[in-house]
Amino acid sequence: MKIPQTSESPHLTVPQLAERWQTTPQAIYMARHRRKAPKGFRRGREVLFPLAEVEAFEAAAVDADPKSGTAMDPTLRPPEPARPRRRRLART
Numbered sequence: 001m002k003i004p005q006t007s008e009s010p011h012l013t014v015p016q017l018a019e020r021w022q023t024t025p026q027a028i029y030m031a032r033h034r035r036k037a038p039k040g041f042r043r044g045r046e047v048l049f050p051l052a053e054v055e056a057f058e059a060a061a062v063d064a065d066p067k068s069g070t071a072m073d074p075t076l077r078p079p080e081p082a083r084p085r086r087r088r089l090a091r092t
Contacts, residue, residue, distance in 0.1 A: 011048040020054075 017037075018025045031037035032047070038057035040049040 010051050012051060012054055013049075014047050017049055017054065 012020065014025045014028045018028050021028070028037060029047075032040060038049050038053040040047050040053070042048075
């Protein structure tokens, strides 16, 4: 039995999640096996991922990445300490 998918569905299938993350369905299965994917559940033969779980997983991944999100915002960084001036050498 094929699960009908509509645009209003609150769940994503493995192919839909793979398309969203620009990867292959096999990579999604491997990430799920390694517990590196959002929580999902089986419905018959299909694995479904609640959209809320996917969005929470993506937000946590962005927050954990030191090179994205607020970590790279220059307005939130502390100011750099002032460097001492170098003394000029006297000309003779």
